[in-house]
Amino acid sequence: MAVRNETARLFTAKDFPSWPQYDEREEKALIEALEAGQWGTLGKRALEFADRFAKYIGVEKVICVNTGTQALELLLRACGIGRGDEVIVPPYTFVATVSAIAWVGAMPVFADVDADTGCLDPASVQKCITSRTKAILAVHVAGRPCDMDALSAIARNAGVYLLEDAAHAHGSEWKGRKAGSLADGAAFSFQSSKVLTGGEGGAVATNNEEIWARAWQYHNSGRAIKGGGELGGVVLMGTNGRMAEWEAAILLRQLERLDAQCKKRAEGAAILEEALRGTPGISLPPHDRRITAWSGFLYQFRWNGASPRSEFLQKLRERGLPCSAGYPALYRMGMLRDVSFERSTGKKFTIEPDCPNTELLAKEAVWFKGSALLAERKTLHKAAVVITEIAQELV
């Protein structure tokens, strides 16, 4: 393919499918929700989606909520986590994974990640365990499940909860079991960039009856699960996290598309991977046979050629490729030094984390947008050639 020395835009927005995707099925579902008359308050669709999603990921209980951020907060609260407690978390994630911990009053403790995957490094997690640790919060970055065997063993030995932030991992599997069913509890996001989306929305998933019961009460303004009358039945200090019927109506339809889309994104990533493997300056994530399905939320690799990543990315974007930088190292964020953090946790954030792999990823990670993996195969073959040629030019 003759693309060498080509500086013009080689791809247009039309080459890569827009996201989210919908058709008349979503339109019909929205009209039905509108005409049903009950637009919120534990409506039929939110309950039905909770049930269907629980079956899909293989857990006993799912609670639909407003956002992934709220799902994390509710999950942590439902585990009884608050002031004085520590939660081990990666610094290579979206800000909400960390802010949720501080929001419930606990202290985030940063363990390093694996440089090839961005997922929690079990050896680093082990070093962070103290008598104050109450949970390990694992993030399946880019939809790639963390090493749940190693993390489960650490959590079990330490007697702490293992929780999943599965915001990237709808449909991903670890040894045949779905992300969200691999620990004591999980939080999902259905925000609009996610592979399963209702525009906004989130869910708490668990097999633990006690966690479920507390999360349920917290999300329903503190009401008891059954009976008690309106105010007499308020048994704890909750919030209103209930999902609107619009979101659930869309999510029910989107769930029907999820498996086929995950498969197509995985096939798309395989095209990129085959062409990019061995390209100088590019480090690809390794294969792990324990990962039996992948959501395809985004495809992450590292650029470690001589030219800076910003130049590599600029050239990719000039050609029209939907690529961006990965996460920054979260412990640098102003949020941790702001008075809001101290008010919530009762402490200043003073720890200097030692996370060399996070630093590396913050400098080198490149993300290829997940929805772009749904493009036509010939487009992805061409994208792989263009990425390889830019790498050869800049290495």
Ligand SMILES: Cc1ncc(COP(=O)(O)O)c(C=O)c1O
């Ligand atoms: C890893 C991760 N956790 C949590 C969240 C928060 O989800 P939401 O945006 O629905 O609050 C996101 C959303 O981007 C995320 O990527």
